[in-house]
Amino acid sequence: MANERTLTIALNTLPRLRAAIAGEAFERFGSAAGILAAPAGELTALRGIGPILAGAVRGLDAERAGEEEERRARALGITILTFDDQDYPERLRLIPDPPRVLYRLGVLLPPDGDGIAVIGARAATAYGRTVAERLGRELAAAGITVISGLARGIDGCAHRGALAGGGRTVAVLGSGLDRMYPPEHARLAAGIAAQGALLSEFPLGAEPEPWHFPLRNRVISGLARGVVVVEAAVRSGALGTADMALEQGREVFAIPGPITAPTSAGTNRLIRQGAGLVEGARDILESFPDLAARLPAAEAEPAALAGLSDPERRLLCAIGSAPLPIDDIIRVSPGPAAATAALLTALELKGLVRQHPGKIFARA
Amino acid sequence: MANERTLTIALNTLPRLRAAIAGEAFERFGSAAGILAAPAGELTALRGIGPILAGAVRGLDAERAGEEEERRARALGITILTFDDQDYPERLRLIPDPPRVLYRLGVLLPPDGDGIAVIGARAATAYGRTVAERLGRELAAAGITVISGLARGIDGCAHRGALAGGGRTVAVLGSGLDRMYPPEHARLAAGIAAQGALLSEFPLGAEPEPWHFPLRNRVISGLARGVVVVEAAVRSGALGTADMALEQGREVFAIPGPITAPTSAGTNRLIRQGAGLVEGARDILESFPDLAARLPAAEAEPAALAGLSDPERRLLCAIGSAPLPIDDIIRVSPGPAAATAALLTALELKGLVRQHPGKIFARA
Numbered sequence: 115m116a117n118e119r120t121l122t123i124a125l126n127t128l129p130r131l132r133a134a135i136a137g138e139a140f141e142r143f144g145s146a147a148g149i150l151a152a153p154a155g156e157l158t159a160l161r162g163i164g165p166i167l168a169g170a171v172r173g174l175d176a177e178r179a180g181e182e183e184e185r186r187a188r189a190l191g192i193t194i195l196t197f198d199d200q201d202y203p204e205r206l207r208l209i210p211d212p213p214r215v216l217y218r219l220g221v222l223l224p225p226d227g228d229g230i231a232v233i234g235a236r237a238a239t240a241y242g243r244t245v246a247e248r249l250g251r252e253l254a255a256a257g258i259t260v261i262s263g264l265a266r267g268i269d270g271c272a273h274r275g276a277l278a279g280g281g282r283t284v285a286v287l288g289s290g291l292d293r294m295y296p297p298e299h300a301r302l303a304a305g306i307a308a309q310g311a312l313l314s315e316f317p318l319g320a321e322p323e324p325w326h327f328p329l330r331n332r333v334i335s336g337l338a339r340g341v342v343v344v345e346a347a348v349r350s351g352a353l354g355t356a357d358m359a360l361e362q363g364r365e366v367f368a369i370p371g372p373i374t375a376p377t378s379a380g381t382n383r384l385i386r387q388g389a390g391l392v393e394g395a396r397d398i399l400e401s402f403p404d405l406a407a408r409l410p411a412a413e414a415e416p417a418a419l420a421g422l423s424d425p426e427r428r429l430l431c432a433i434g435s436a437p438l439p440i441d442d443i444i445r446v447s448p449g450p451a452a453a454t455a456a457l458l459t460a461l462e463l464k465g466l467v468r469q470h471p472g473k474i475f476a477r478a
Numbered sequence: 479m480a481n482e483r484t485l486t487i488a489l490n491t492l493p494r495l496r497a498a499i500a501g502e503a504f505e506r507f508g509s510a511a512g513i514l515a516a517p518a519g520e521l522t523a524l525r526g527i528g529p530i531l532a533g534a535v536r537g538l539d540a541e542r543a544g545e546e547e548e549r550r551a552r553a554l555g556i557t558i559l560t561f562d563d564q565d566y567p568e569r570l571r572l573i574p575d576p577p578r579v580l581y582r583l584g585v586l587l588p589p590d591g592d593g594i595a596v597i598g599a600r601a602a603t604a605y606g607r608t609v610a611e612r613l614g615r616e617l618a619a620a621g622i623t624v625i626s627g628l629a630r631g632i633d634g635c636a637h638r639g640a641l642a643g644g645g646r647t648v649a650v651l652g653s654g655l656d657r658m659y660p661p662e663h664a665r666l667a668a669g670i671a672a673q674g675a676l677l678s679e680f681p682l683g684a685e686p687e688p689w690h691f692p693l694r695n696r697v698i699s700g701l702a703r704g705v706v707v708v709e710a711a712v713r714s715g716a717l718g719t720a721d722m723a724l725e726q727g728r729e730v731f732a733i734p735g736p737i738t739a740p741t742s743a744g745t746n747r748l749i750r751q752g753a754g755l756v757e758g759a760r761d762i763l764e765s766f767p768d769l770a771a772r773l774p775a776a777e778a779e780p781a782a783l784a785g786l787s788d789p790e791r792r793l794l795c796a797i798g799s800a801p802l803p804i805d806d807i808i809r810v811s812p813g814p815a816a817a818t819a820a821l822l823t824a825l826e827l828k829g830l831v832r833q834h835p836g837k838i839f840a841r842a
Contacts, residue, residue, distance in 0.1 A: 241738065369737060370742075382734050382755060386761070391746060442689045442692065
């Protein structure tokens, strides 16, 4: 009798069973062996399994099919992880419906468990592409693994940015790992396999079917500590991923954009609904105290503003670049006159404010 | 002896006293007459009043100066309101440092007390101009008075939008009402006076000095129920107004923009700090239950989505435009299978979802 691992891999090759086995079938029958041994009538009692699928399970030469799939994967340098393998990603294990099987090209390292997903529209604008690339680069430079879906548009730019930043990146595919999609990302995929991993729950030879992508999206958010949506229309896969991320207890972030751009309508809506507004990697990492420590201190703020107290900062903001007489500054400042005067002196000493004749002040 | 009103107007014509009298001087001496009768030594004990200014107060022929200012205003069709006039705007009366004198060209009507300020950068981008104009138009069309500062850029577009929307708009100036600034807004100002009012705390003949504008800004936010910043750099007068608005207890809103545009850095920051993200007039008015009632119901949502329950809406979002087999839809939906199937049927009946052969569903 073949081992449980081989049988699980075999079951996962049945295209229409894949979704179901991750859910109730495994719970109901306890194991791949249990599913394979179940009477057809008990299989069809489960939702999503009709007579045809039940027949396919019953007719499966599981041992042979599983061993064949393992052999093919090995030949391609692909590792197959099942749910019980110790290399199976811990964070993904905890989502409501983790894939039972995960194909991997490349390696996963412990820091990948703290990765951030950067996702968005395939039909991205120049703005979205620029931002995705920059965010990928910033995260990678801070030692954060960038997780995405290898798709055209935002995904590809995020991966590229991470590679350019000299960091790690993980791509989750909606097809078999030997059916790289889209084809023009073949070189990018090779780069990702070298500086991270390509992952898929779909067996070798699986095409990028439209219905694979919602499933793929739950793995992207499931692997990540947080999900950043760069660009998304109001009804889009990226927003679906954001919903799923929230259900999985992940932090959701979004990049704001023009309210006149349909590609930012989804991200602006996310922000209105409470997603964190992101202007750069810093905004994401600061939401995770343990990750924030990785930010280079110098990046923290423009040097001149770094050492300011809150009242100093507020006063500097109130002054602006137009010269202002001291009594007007005092007038618009909340504190007592003496305190405002002291703050002005401090700002002057720091070279941020210049005094003109007649007690008139302006930003230096 | 001239009346208190005339003396207050006279004191307000002293350029450097104006700020101070709104503050401690009136409290300290009880009235304009009290200030005018105070010994120089007591005047200089107040912050912002030096010997020169105290001399100017003591040397002021207040009765004559006040009457002359009133006469000039009358000749220009300008009404002068002092703090004690019943026409003085109620909301403005309650800010920490209301102007003691307010010049008005045009009229204020009761609905103006529920106005919304729309402000932003003078150096606005095409994006900001478009949005300011649109927002002004939408607010005006909903019967909301648009308050702004007549400046170049965002302010001018907001006023223009309100006029185009057939609504009311109020402009607060940083100069005397006979020194309209900027000059190219003279026609716009005439339109505002006809469909609202021009206001200023500065006396006739006052030039648009740089230090007038922070004072002007507190009147803009002071008059409004809420303040929307359309575009603003990180250090800008508009952000100063937003700070002031918060101190005055006003709601602050901001329009998101590209994180790559310096003109949106200030508004994006405001949103991160908790300002309401605004995509249109609806988002503002919904923050004020009494104002939300003014929104036309039809504008509420695309007709097709209006009657959907939350679960229906969520399911519709999950489906997207790619065809999805029913078992995958069930799989990614949180509820039980039967409930999801029922929702699908409901969406199909509403014409929002189409069923393809093989129990495959897609958006209609």
